[in-house]
Amino acid sequence: MRNTPDIKEFHRPKTVTEAIGLLSQQDNGTVLIAGGTDLLPRRQSGRTGVTKNKLVDISGLGLNYIRETQDAFLIGAATDINTLASSPVFKTSPYTAIIEAALAHSTLTLRNRATLGGNLCNASPHADLALPLLVLDAVLVMEGPHGQKTINLDNFFIGPHCTVLEPSEILTEIRIPRMPEKSGANFIKLTRQHTAIDMAVVNAATCLSIKNGICISARIALGSVGPHPFRAKKAEAFMENKTLVKNTLQTAALFQEAAGLAAKEASPIDDIRATAAYRKEMIPVLLQQSLGKSLERSLS
């Protein structure tokens, strides 16, 4: 019988409090598992994250839900990505970008197990779901020994596979505030081939909120071109208060300039998927398309 390398304990807490207790009492040897689609293959191939050998399973904590309140959408961290992709809640603009990213994430089979919280907490530079959530100003709810705290997703990632989450804390919920009327968002992903399983060469999301023809808020997020998914804030600031009219040369020129600014904020590296130079070239191409789609959706 083969065993996954060095897994010594497997705990199945029934409540969040119990899970936090397990995380707090064991010194640094515990790691959370939900679907396991990232954690387990990383152990099999002996890459990073294999030092922690006590697993705490959070699939029994009731964190698989999507709820709507008056001013936000609430998603349980252990919600699987196919559930997210098929949720009727996100079928209206600008939230459709969440569905686009969910459907672009890995494959139908993997998405049955992979969870939204897992995609965020793994903090891969390629994390598809991080991008629509960044442009939709998502807020993360974390529970720990000292109670609950919230943090903007924008402040969550600190490096490749690295977040601000403490070893004794659990991401329990992702909150997406309701955006102003006339907001449109889009997710876009460039991969090497048409194989669904590959990670992005560049992935991005944009969101535009329009009032009386003027952009009152712009969000541009990039993935796979830096240590973690991030917002291109100079490009966002440039877009604000600009008059936007779809399919006009003036607006296309504004998008081109914003996309160029965003590319300057990126710091891609060469890897097996693409060179840094190619990635840098592709950022403006993807962002111009994405901004065009977001504008179109904000007006419809």
Added chain:
Amino acid sequence: MIPVRININTEWREILVEPGERLIDTLRDRFLLTGTKEGCGEGQCGTCTINFNGKAVLSCLMLTVQADNGHILTIEGLQDGLDLHPLQTAFLTESAVQCGYCTPGMIMAGHALIKDHPEPDDSLVKHCLANNLCRCTGYEKPIQAILKAATEMKEKSHD
């Protein structure tokens, strides 16, 4: 050792497993359900696809403890006595099998798809098989086989 209760091909089983034991090993080594194959062992090839609570999942990327209280269906659980399942028949008649190593995984992926989408189109079947690699026959015939089985299952349900 951790006690685990799993329903495998309609029968409840109770076993004690190591925390790191993978579901594919439990199926193959403890229950001799060797129809489920291991390919890459890292979630890329889909050869180990089974149905867990009605959904297609990779049995190399699940620990057996994660399957506690769940329902598993493997390729062995598809046929009814000596009668093959329409998916198995369609893979034969459409010549969708060459070496056969990827076949159980493809059939189980197709099985979960047809359960949720009784009338899948070409594009949906391609998405369904996107996690299943074949190194000999190719994909066109398995796609045709799944479409054919879906049509037959639908007709049968109207009989």
